[in-house]
Amino acid sequence: MTEQAAPYMSHPRILVHAVMPGKPGSPPFRIVEIDGQVVGEAKAVTDVLEAAAAYGITIHDLDDPDQVRWVGGDKFTWATH
Template sequence: MTESAYLYMAKPRITVLGVQPGHPPFRIVEIDGEVVGKAKTVTDVLDAAAMAGITVHDLDDPDAVRWVGGDKFTWRTGTEPFPERKQERLVDPAQGPLADPGNATG
């Protein structure tokens, strides 16, 4: 008895490897099996593809991009802290509370 079903393994030209620790964290990008650089964002992956003459229409297409150790949204290892954010202040120590928080001029 023969089975008509088979397992299809995509062989995309672009491979994005797992997140590497750094400041900021980054992922190694390979095109056609050669390391072409580091990516800190999805835009960096698209730029590397464009430099190699590859147009990527769908980053989720396994025939286009292979994501190792995460997906297009994975850019942190989970061990580093989130970047510091500036806190918006509603109280100016010199002037006291603002009359209208939506009006920055007070």
């Protein structure tokens, strides 16, 4: 048998959590973690890229699960349902 029993699970340096509702009058946001540490809030995909750059991480593909893990949506999900 050539298949593995467990699926491959990547461990990217950047984790973007699900969308959180902002305070009244504020836009929703997503919490960003880098290397297991919360580094801030992102209100748009550019905020994720800026946070990564501040930590010396260059992201070439936002859809690559080895670079970024998106929880509760993808790079286009920035509103609560």
